[in-house]
Amino acid sequence: MSRPVPAATSALRVLRFLSSQPVPVPATRIADAVDLPRSSTYHLLTAMADEDFVVHYPEDRTWGMGIAAWEVGHGFSRQEPLARLARIPLARLVDTVGQSAHLVVLLGSEVLYVLEERAPGRPPLVTDVGVRLPAHLTASGRAILAVLPAAQVRALYPGKDAFTSRTGAGPQSPTELRRLLSDTRRRGFATEDGEVTPGFASVAAAVEAGTIHASVAVTWRTRDDVGNLVDAVRTTAGEITRRLRH
Amino acid sequence: MSRPVPAATSALRVLRFLSSQPVPVPATRIADAVDLPRSSTYHLLTAMADEDFVVHYPEDRTWGMGIAAWEVGHGFSRQEPLARLARIPLARLVDTVGQSAHLVVLLGSEVLYVLEERAPGRPPLVTDVGVRLPAHLTASGRAILAVLPAAQVRALYPGKDAFTSRTGAGPQSPTELRRLLSDTRRRGFATEDGEVTPGFASVAAAVEAGTIHASVAVTWRTRDDVGNLVDAVRTTAGEITRRLRH
């Protein structure tokens, strides 16, 4: 087994904690969150500030994210094949259907929004990039779950307790989820209507390439009249899949 | 003076190095880049992988950025007032003028692209988010430099050597730059035509709020006929400035 390297681990945890906060926070809060002694926290924060990963705002005695953290995040997008290759097809999809689209990956039983392309005139970023949502409530998540082996879905949703809900709608038990996913498989795409945000609906199709579990989705206002989006979404998912396989 | 916390510093340097690489790299390259002993590098990488900041690809023996690094980057965007507040005005600007727009901040004598809104039908991301370019060549950079005190501009561009060029165009000396910036100040906006990418031109206006040095720009293909963009760009810059001041 490998050595712990606690200082490095703490630094990374501080970064993660800070990134989850909407605004800069006092040092004591960081120390509590990361479970680190006071003095070590200050030493650590100072070192991180030297590297521009955190910024100290002396006037209001808080610490926040630094520019280097931001650059690192975008380094990931450049390096990650999925984000790199999906960008252009996703932009084309938005131009074709005139609605906002996004790309998500599965992270445990949640989906993480990795790319978003806003359609002109729409309020930007309904579901913001970087946000996580329960997979079983989103069209994107359902599209991914539908192509996973049944055993893996069972492991992610062991019982009724695993089923949170935002609006009361959506599956409430493993049985309901199983039925939903088998419908999805039969149709070849996933849907969601008002289960994430009332008044908005989505369709999604999975991107399959080896170990990568992702999906493409388009979201629109329910009251808008949208044409047939399904084919465009499936085509885009297919194209991203093809690109990932070279 | 503060204690070094070398393990944390090394971890951050590894992150920074990895984020600058277009693809995952072998461990030895990382060890060289960060100037760390081999065995320590492996311990560090393992610890970072445990926290999902890096990923090990055993099949091709390389290490790349992990999902946590990405999340941290987007935490910054959420936390940073500039990125948070500029998002919506920038989207409106793109809808108004029908061309791609972006927001940059000054970092030394370079500009860093922080936000980008693509216009429909345009190839996405001419100048990608996260990219740095020499400030004196871009409209965005010139807009910022034009509102800085002369002494600060002199400090950033001490002599002829500071003036790199991509296409041969652009200022080559402190004198030329000074004239360019005084023109910019008189006009109230900055321009650039083919000096970053041949065939593309931009206009930019500065965002001024205390210590923040940023600007908004619109870029278009020279051969396209675009109407009067200047007013829209200046209005947007003004609105972001107002939002930053509450």
Add this chain to the structure above:
DNA sequence: CAATGCTGTCTCGGATGCGAGACGCTGGCG
């Protein structure tokens, strides 16, 4: 003005993380 709570700095001794180095493994190449 005194009291209080909180932030940031500094010191110092002991535990412990760190780096040198050896070893086994694998895949590429002649």
Add this chain to the structure above:
DNA sequence: CGCCAGCGTCTCGCATCCGAGACAGCATTG
């Protein structure tokens, strides 16, 4: 096939980093 370069793992002893705690500055409160 045999060789070799480079990758990943492991051990071990010493130097060094870490954490307890004391202290000083600065608000805010009564």
